[in-house]
Amino acid sequence: MPRPLRVAVVGAGPAGIYAADALLKSEAAADPGVSIDLFERLPAPFGLIRYGVAPDHPRIKGIITALHQVLDKPQIRVFGNVDYPGDIGIDDLRAFYDAVVFSTGANADRALDIPGIGLDGSYGAADFVSWYDGHPDVARTWPLEAEKVAVLGVGNVALDVARILAKTADELLPTEIPPNVYDGLALNKAREVHVFGRRGPAQAKFSPMELRELDHSPSIEVIVNPEDIDYDEGSIATRRANKQADMVAKTLENWAIRDVGDRPHKLFLHFFESPVEVVGEDGRVTGLRTERTVLDGSGNVTGTGEFHDWDVQAVYRAVGYLSEEVAKLPFDLDSGTVPHEAGRVIEAGAHLQSTYVTGWIKRGPVGLIGHTKGDANETVASLLDDHANDRLHTPSAPDPEAVVAFLGDRNVRYTTWDGWYRLDEAERALGEPEGRERVKIVDREGMLRASGA
Structure with missing residues (x-):
């Protein structure tokens, strides 16, 4: 029986979540299915929405509601507080997944x-x-x-x-x-x-x-x-x-x-x-x-x-x-982007097999948050085309539990989507006595404890 297409997304900000959403809406998601794991170096997801939007702009932060609905899907798992490449490298990801999508954003000035x-x-x-x-x-x-x-x-x-x-x-x-x-x-x-x-x-x-x-x-x-x-x-x-x-x-x-x-x-x-x-x-x-x-x-x-x-x-x-270089990927220093063709990473004139980019690491930090949807759709279309034409590599350990065991063996203290709900509840509880929606927990250790990492 054919197994689901396994995809890793590195970066759980809007770009990465939009890519996951596009995969779930594709024909491949119906038969034999798609299984998506998002890896985020911070203990909480949402990237730019949580750490790049001014706190007095709740209208923009409302985008989190739509992103929430995507991450609630049973085909998606979130592994927070996992650093690429420190905790998991590209060779590790290729062992567990048919394809890897990088959506690491742009964090530097x-x-x-x-x-x-x-x-x-x-x-x-x-x-x-x-x-x-x-x-x-x-x-x-x-x-x-x-x-x-x-x-x-x-x-x-x-x-x-x-x-x-x-x-x-x-x-x-x-x-x-x-x-x-x-x-x-x-x-x-x-x-x-x-x-x-x-x-x-x-x-x-x-x-x-x-x-x-x-x-x-x-x-x-x-x-x-x-x-x-x-x-x-x-x-x-x-x-x-x-x-x-x-x-x-x-x-x-x-x-x-x-x-x-x-x-x-x-x-x-x-x-x-x-x-x-x-x-x-x-x-x-x-x-x-x-x-x-x-x-x-x-x-x-x-x-x-x-x-x-x-x-x-x-x-x-x-x-x-400006985006920072992504380990093991080609990088254009002038534009601060990974060279690509329709989201396929290009190295030495050829597509780096099963490797893709989306969001600001793909096109540079321009446009509004919603514009990354178009990036995600293009990248996912390229990935699915490669899948349909047998151009993806075959992972050696595609079982979903293999990556869980890998992180456990490395003693990586990771958070999950359920952990986000616990962190969210803790932040809301901090805000309630003051009549505020939430008070953000700042330090990493505090976030990990609240998340039950």
């Missing part, structure tokens, strides 16, 4: 090569996000002594960073932030936050809703300089072709023409300012130097040779995430 970027007080946005989202592998404190802060970038991550820096700790208390994050933000001295983009309003990568949410806080006064509202032919074409870009531009225009109010924290959105140097003294950030830019007709910009020094004591770069 893309570099910004300007003088002074390495000064104390210059930070990557990804590190700050990990701190305020309670990632178990980062420090429990964050330096928040700067009264004036610069954020470089005009995407949603830049907005998240700016908003968290500008809000009060009490505004964020109803969310799931852990006590150490609340205590840290309560001491935050930031009163001015300056967000810088080198191009104009039409080129900003904000989502319209995320942008408008900035103005909902009673403590944040959003300020846009009327001189920064400018469009060339390329910008006008972008607005006509892209409804979201047009909505963003309209919101910025409205903010530019209104009177400045009296909310205590000022959040400035600057355009046509290209960062050229982080200024410092005695090894610490004391300012930011930008060059004024102008549109060139195509929507791009050129420098004017006019420079401005901004009085700030901290700089956060939010210029994009």
Whole structure:
């Protein structure tokens, strides 16, 4: 009797879960069936949703409900707190599975090569996000002594960073932030936050809703300089072709023409300012130097040779995430992705048998969370095509219990999907006395204990 197709997915964030969902919806899932194991290096699943989305965005975190429904399927198992390649390597996975899909995401900050970027007080946005989202592998404190802060970038991550820096700790208390994050933000001295983009309003990568949410806080006064509202032919074409870009531009225009109010924290959105140097003294950030830019007709910009020094004591770069290399896989350092064709990993011009990628490790950290569904569908279609045409390798130990025994023999303290339910219950119990949905457990040991690892 034919056995089910056995697939390992490395990374239990949205991309990996969408890949599992696509497999379950395929014809192969009906006969002879599909068996999927997700391996996650953190004790809890959901990846970017749990550790990359700002805590005051419950609407986006609601995606977890849909992902929950996938992981509830009996054909899926979750092995959390399992590190690739430390606890299980690619040769091990190939022994247990017909195919391996890597969905390891992008967790590091893309570099910004300007003088002074390495000064104390210059930070990557990804590190700050990990701190305020309670990632178990980062420090429990964050330096928040700067009264004036610069954020470089005009995407949603830049907005998240700016908003968290500008809000009060009490505004964020109803969310799931852990006590150490609340205590840290309560001491935050930031009163001015300056967000810088080198191009104009039409080129900003904000989502319209995320942008408008900035103005909902009673403590944040959003300020846009009327001189920064400018469009060339390329910008006008972008607005006509892209409804979201047009909505963003309209919101910025409205903010530019209104009177400045009296909310205590000022959040400035600057355009046509290209960062050229982080200024410092005695090894610490004391300012930011930008060059004024102008549109060139195509929507791009050129420098004017006019420079401005901004009085700030901290700089956060939010210029994009970058994936880390995946052991035993080829890697393109420039794009931060694994070379592939329709999700099939390509090495030395040939498909690396039974090996696939999906999500940001496949296409780079661009687009919204939902866009990874398309990645997953393409990758799974390639995997199933290889399966139908006998191009997958044959594992030597396909019994589902073989990998369980392997992890046990290695004394890997892993969590399960049932363990997530226990952790979820524990976090909700922590939040209940304060009328909060949950309070996130931060340290890895605490997560393992709550999960019953």
